[in-house]
Amino acid sequence: MDIQIRGVQKHYGSFHAxxxxxxxxxxGELLALLGPSGSGKTTxxxxxxxxxPLDGGQVKFGDIxxxxxxFASTARSDRERPAMDGRAGPATEDYSRQGRPxxxxxxxxxxxVQERKVGFVFQQYALFKxxxxxxxxxxxxxxxxxKERPDTATINKRVRELLELVQLGGLEKRYPAxxxxxxxxxxxxxxxxxxxxxxxxxxxxxxALDAKVRKDLRRWLRSxxxxxxxxxxxxxxxxxxxxxxxxxxxxxxxxxIEQVGxxxxxxxxxxxxxxxxxLGTPNVLPARVERGALLLNGATATLATAGxxxxxxxxVYTRPNELRVVGDDDAAALAGKVIETQRTGLLLxxxxxxxxxxxxxxxxxxxxxxxxxxxxxxxxxxxxxxxYSLFPRAVATAAEESGxxxxxxxxxxxxxxxx
Amino acid sequence: xxxxxxxxxxxxxxxxxGLTPTLGFTLFYLGLIVLxxxxxxxxxASGLGFAGLWKVITSERVLAALSLSFGAAAIAAVLNxxxxxxxxxxxxxxxxxxxxxxxxxxxxxxxxxxxxxxxALTALYSExxxxxxxxxHAGIKIAYTPLGIIVAMTFIGLPFVVRTVxxxxxxxxRDLEEAxxxxxxxxxxxxxRVIAPAVFPSLVTGFALSFARAVGEYxxxxxxxxxxxxxxxxxxxxxxxxLEEFDYxxxxxxxxxxxxLSFLLLLTINLLQAWVRRRV
Numbered sequence: 014m015d016i017q018i019r020g021v022q023k024h025y026g027s028f029h030a031x032x033x034x035x036x037x038x039x040x041g042e043l044l045a046l047l048g049p050s051g052s053g054k055t056t057x058x059x060x061x062x063x064x065x066p067l068d069g070g071q072v073k074f075g076d077i078x079x080x081x082x083x084f085a086s087t088a089r090s091d092r093e094r095p096a097m098d099g100r101a102g103p104a105t106e107d108y109s110r111q112g113r114p115x116x117x118x119x120x121x122x123x124x125x126v127q128e129r130k131v132g133f134v135f136q137q138y139a140l141f142k143x144x145x146x147x148x149x150x151x152x153x154x155x156x157x158x159x160k161e162r163p164d165t166a167t168i169n170k171r172v173r174e175l176l177e178l179v180q181l182g183g184l185e186k187r188y189p190a191x192x193x194x195x196x197x198x199x200x201x202x203x204x205x206x207x208x209x210x211x212x213x214x215x216x217x218x219x220x221a222l223d224a225k226v227r228k229d230l231r232r233w234l235r236s237x238x239x240x241x242x243x244x245x246x247x248x249x250x251x252x253x254x255x256x257x258x259x260x261x262x263x264x265x266x267x268x269x270i271e272q273v274g275x276x277x278x279x280x281x282x283x284x285x286x287x288x289x290x291x292l293g294t295p296n297v298l299p300a301r302v303e304r305g306a307l308l309l310n311g312a313t314a315t316l317a318t319a320g321x322x323x324x325x326x327x328x329v330y331t332r333p334n335e336l337r338v339v340g341d342d343d344a345a346a347l348a349g350k351v352i353e354t355q356r357t358g359l360l361l362x363x364x365x366x367x368x369x370x371x372x373x374x375x376x377x378x379x380x381x382x383x384x385x386x387x388x389x390x391x392x393x394x395x396x397x398x399x400x401y402s403l404f405p406r407a408v409a410t411a412a413e414e415s416g417x418x419x420x421x422x423x424x425x426x427x428x429x430x431x432x
Numbered sequence: 433x434x435x436x437x438x439x440x441x442x443x444x445x446x447x448x449x450g451l452t453p454t455l456g457f458t459l460f461y462l463g464l465i466v467l468x469x470x471x472x473x474x475x476x477a478s479g480l481g482f483a484g485l486w487k488v489i490t491s492e493r494v495l496a497a498l499s500l501s502f503g504a505a506a507i508a509a510v511l512n513x514x515x516x517x518x519x520x521x522x523x524x525x526x527x528x529x530x531x532x533x534x535x536x537x538x539x540x541x542x543x544x545x546x547x548x549x550x551x552a553l554t555a556l557y558s559e560x561x562x563x564x565x566x567x568x569h570a571g572i573k574i575a576y577t578p579l580g581i582i583v584a585m586t587f588i589g590l591p592f593v594v595r596t597v598x599x600x601x602x603x604x605x606r607d608l609e610e611a612x613x614x615x616x617x618x619x620x621x622x623x624x625r626v627i628a629p630a631v632f633p634s635l636v637t638g639f640a641l642s643f644a645r646a647v648g649e650y651x652x653x654x655x656x657x658x659x660x661x662x663x664x665x666x667x668x669x670x671x672x673x674x675l676e677e678f679d680y681x682x683x684x685x686x687x688x689x690x691x692x693l694s695f696l697l698l699l700t701i702n703l704l705q706a707w708v709r710r711r712v
Contacts, residue, residue, distance in 0.1 A: 135610070
């Protein structure tokens with residue numbers, strides 16, 4: 014189902030949790046809400062589910078009147094709506110009808126949680142402890158009013174299908190206390206899927222699991238999404254998780270959206286210093302833009318830029334793997350001294366103290382084969398950024414000091430260059 | 433003998449230290465405070481012989497007193513279970529002015545000398561009391577009837593239910609209710625199918641405590657009961673009466689019967705609870 018979010022506001026007392034959120038979510042999409050704690054990502058997710066009453070703005074659901082049942086086993090719709098328009102394709106096609114003449118947006122802002130029909134998976138799973146796995150998954154079907162409720166045989170069949178889908182076949186008689194974390198997670202997912210939700214919402218789905226299980230589940234969720242085609246939104250504070258799993262990432266900070274983009278876009282072209290900071294640990298180098306050229310503080314020559322930067326002091330954001338070691342003849346480079354070396358798998362990580370400012374920056378080099386110099390602590394080194402982004406100093410420092418004020422975002426002033 | 437055979441087997445180390453002293457102390461304490469006095473009751477009662485014991489227990493007056501004591505206590509405990517849970521729910525879920533004050537009032541029956549409670553209740557419910565006079569118009573008589581006993585027992589048992597259910601209710605995660613709502617459950621379905629089962633074990637505990645207290649209650653009941661033999665005479669009072677008549681063996685016979693009955697009931701409740709807990 015398509016979702017439109019317009020100007021959504023939420024306060025908790027004096028805390029402004031959501032400051033006017035606008036977001037469009039397309040049917041069948043796998044979307045990540047990424048941000049630090051307190052950024053409003055979970056509040057936004059709960060707002061979509063209807064678990065948080067809003068202080069302003071709208072949540073609209075796309076075309077829920079023409080929706081169909083996905084699962085054949087409970088497909089009462091097949092009989093009740095006899096081939097209305099001949100739509101019989103896979104589930105995802107059902108929902109991508111935006112633009113058709115009979116497509117209608119429904120204002121869901123005042124729909125109750127029950128009416129919204131969303132599948133919500135809670136961070137701590139919220140399984141009903143006194144019910145078996147089977148009863149947990151069947152819950153959403155058994156609470157339906159009598160005339161809409163499938164009979165017991167249908168429910169049981171449906172639960173078995175879902176258990177197969179989440180790869181937990183044979184565990185229907187267990188109680189939640191007898192399951193591992195990963196299994197609980199999947200039961201919670203199956204329970205949410207049982208109601209054929211319009212959208213699947215996952216709050217920190219892997220937060221409570223250990224690293225190995227987390228990786229497996231991530232891969233599995235990805236393939237589940239491919240199979241079922243459910244519009245899926247998940248909340249995470251783990252950038253790696255967001256980038257690996259999602260089609261698109263919404264980066265949030267202090268109640269606003271910093272950037273929305275595909276995983277490639279947010280990684281390659283971070284639009285604000287915050288996004289840069291949050292996705293990885295960039296080095297920040299003070300510099301000046303003079304006559305369209307970039308002069309790093311401490312260097313004697315300028316770097317070419319795209320040419321659109323405003324004159325004046327800027328901060329250069331560059332990732333540890335985007336710094337190159339260069340020879341003595343490169344006057345645009347910065348001189349420093351190696352103060353720390355650390356080998357991690359395929360990477361050599363160097364801590365370099367810059368001679369000009371005394372700041373310590375981090376460089377990542379591919380695994381040092383014999384051809385590459387073996388860096389020792391105390392060695393002199395010269396580096397220059399191969400890829401970087403510029404943010405005017407005032408904006409960047411304001412961001413750091415005030416914990417970032419979104420009104421100061423000047424996306425149009427930022428520039429990204431490749432050398 | 434080989435040297436191996438002579439070596440004493442090493443004692444296996446337990447992960448939790450201190451089992452021997454703590455278990456020893458527990459048994460000693462339990463014996464001193466509970467078991468020895470209770471054994472005394474049975475010892476004294478056994479002086480009657482089985483036939484004598486049976487005769488005392490099955491005498492009309494004793495049977496009436498026992499069934500009144502246990503019956504009224506059961507009714508009071510059920511009332512407390514129902515209304516105590518409602519009170520606990522209100523305290524956990526809602527904010528209202530004076531909440532802390534009400535909260536303190538709940539514990540009053542714990543602290544109040546039972547005789548004071550008995551006198552206060554009698555004054556209220558007697559035919560010229562505030563409540564009693566109103567009810568008298570409707571033809572309902574509370575003081576000096578078994579109804580009065582139930583009122584007194586309900587009064588002293590309320591905090592047991594409230595205080596056992598309250599913390600458990602507080603711990604029922606909001607998540608569970610929200611999960612039920614997202615799955616389409618109406619409010620009453622959530623309460624019935626999600627919250628109630630979670631709270632049930634603690635409710636049983638509260639019921640058992642309230643019941644046990646009511647069975648043993650003496651002070652507050654005798655003021656309001658009227659104490660007419662066969663009608664509103666509770667078993668603990670009968671024990672006192674027998675003691676005053678120097679019928680020590682008869683008194684202990686009634687006491688022993690109460691003990692056995694109470695023990696069986698509490699045991700049943702505990703087993704029920706264990707059964708419920710295993711499923712939660």
